[in-house]
Amino acid sequence: MRNIFLITKREYLTQVKKKSFVLLTLLAPVLMIGFAALIAFMFKANESSSTFNVVDKSGLFVGNLKNTNQVKYVFVPAVNEKSLVATLKDMDGIEGLLIIPELNNQNYDEVQKGSQLLINKKIGFDTKLKVSNDLSKIIRKEKIKTLGISEDQMKNLDESFELNTQNVVDNKSSDSDLSFGVKSILAMIMMYAVFMFIIIYGVRVMRSVLEEKNNRVVEIIISSVKPFELMMGKILGVTLVALTQFSIWITMSVIGALFLNTGFSALKDQIPGGEKSTEMIEKFDLQQTAGEVSHILLDMNVPLIIGVFIIFFLLGYIFYSSMYAAIGSAVDNETETQQFTMFAIIPLMLGMYGSFTIMKNPEGPLGFWLSMIPFTSPVAMIARIPFGVPAWQIALSVSLLLLSTVLMIFLAGKVYRVGILMYGNKATAKELWKWITS
Numbered sequence: 001m002r003n004i005f006l007i008t009k010r011e012y013l014t015q016v017k018k019k020s021f022v023l024l025t026l027l028a029p030v031l032m033i034g035f036a037a038l039i040a041f042m043f044k045a046n047e048s049s050s051t052f053n054v055v056d057k058s059g060l061f062v063g064n065l066k067n068t069n070q071v072k073y074v075f076v077p078a079v080n081e082k083s084l085v086a087t088l089k090d091m092d093g094i095e096g097l098l099i100i101p102e103l104n105n106q107n108y109d110e111v112q113k114g115s116q117l118l119i120n121k122k123i124g125f126d127t128k129l130k131v132s133n134d135l136s137k138i139i140r141k142e143k144i145k146t147l148g149i150s151e152d153q154m155k156n157l158d159e160s161f162e163l164n165t166q167n168v169v170d171n172k173s174s175d176s177d178l179s180f181g182v183k184s185i186l187a188m189i190m191m192y193a194v195f196m197f198i199i200i201y202g203v204r205v206m207r208s209v210l211e212e213k214n215n216r217v218v219e220i221i222i223s224s225v226k227p228f229e230l231m232m233g234k235i236l237g238v239t240l241v242a243l244t245q246f247s248i249w250i251t252m253s254v255i256g257a258l259f260l261n262t263g264f265s266a267l268k269d270q271i272p273g274g275e276k277s278t279e280m281i282e283k284f285d286l287q288q289t290a291g292e293v294s295h296i297l298l299d300m301n302v303p304l305i306i307g308v309f310i311i312f313f314l315l316g317y318i319f320y321s322s323m324y325a326a327i328g329s330a331v332d333n334e335t336e337t338q339q340f341t342m343f344a345i346i347p348l349m350l351g352m353y354g355s356f357t358i359m360k361n362p363e364g365p366l367g368f369w370l371s372m373i374p375f376t377s378p379v380a381m382i383a384r385i386p387f388g389v390p391a392w393q394i395a396l397s398v399s400l401l402l403l404s405t406v407l408m409i410f411l412a413g414k415v416y417r418v419g420i421l422m423y424g425n426k427a428t429a430k431e432l433w434k435w436i437t438s
Helices: 002-016 019-045 078-090 108-114 125-146 151-158 177-214 217-222 227-268 274-283 286-299 302-330 334-359 365-370 377-387 391-419 429-437
Strands: 050-056 071-075 096-100 116-119
Touching: 002 019, 002 227, 019 227, 050 078, 071 125, 078 096, 108 125, 177 227, 177 302, 177 334, 177 377, 227 302, 227 391, 302 334, 302 377, 302 391, 334 365, 334 377, 365 377, 377 391, 391 429
Parallel strands: 050 071, 050 096
Antiparallel strands: 096 116
């Protein structure tokens, strides 16, 4: 244990003292925010505003089609239709001509089928959909008027049926839409955090092993400690590096959130539009929504969720890091790692993407088996836990994962013991099996 502690300390201090660690730790949140802003800017930059001339022979749409930032309508007399069609190719600033036929005997279906949009350049699918939706809404209102139904009556008919359900086992009401949404988001955040943690820091363990192997430093270290102690020290050292990084990021996030919350009241006075904009913001009861979300979170079994998250988080990481350490010891360069790392990445991806179905049916057979199989349970069980999981399933899953982690450490240690001193010999599946069974 003393040797493992010393190696863990050395690995930790070596990693955190690197300039790359300091820069990445401080700049990663800024880069993530900048990346998100860039993506938003790219979506915004690709948006365009289209202007269409409209020939409305039916008389239904004049004054009813409203202009937006995305689509603008310019109504023109029907007598100009032929000249507009002839000159449409050469028009600048006008993307098309919308021709709406006459309305005969309240036949709205005929108007819908006969309407035509002539364009002089390609328009986006969202623009076409916007025009179609604008026309459909007006046609719908006219049909309602023809049937003699008021808008209030129509809204009443369109109201959804809310079914209250009660679980007789735990005597609790089923989740509301907001509650289900909060639990789904929480599950995805935790699941994605574990997935990224294992991938990023597992690869770091592998590269650390590979670096020392190529530098022949490991030959000196092995003369003083056992290969197993060296492997466990590296895994635990990188774990502490990751936890340090996460702690700094969480602290930065909390400070940033407090700063933004403090400055929000001052920013309200600077919002364009003056008092009206401020009133609109105040009408959106953010405090009430935040209160409802907080109530939903507190109503869950928070200690159980945190406990399960930590257990599967650590066991899953040690399970896969042992695998990555064995891979790093069995190869001579990073190019050769590609053929082995897929055995670690594919099960995790299956667990993560398969867990999306858990959102629809947390108690389904797929969710159950994914949360039992050790290769997928570190992400699948975390995805299920916000929705509630029977205690016996949690205990069984933890037991299986714990036994599998011990077994993986044992097998990885046997591969590591031989592979760490092998040079210039590409490891094959047959040789790996020989190392494990020897």
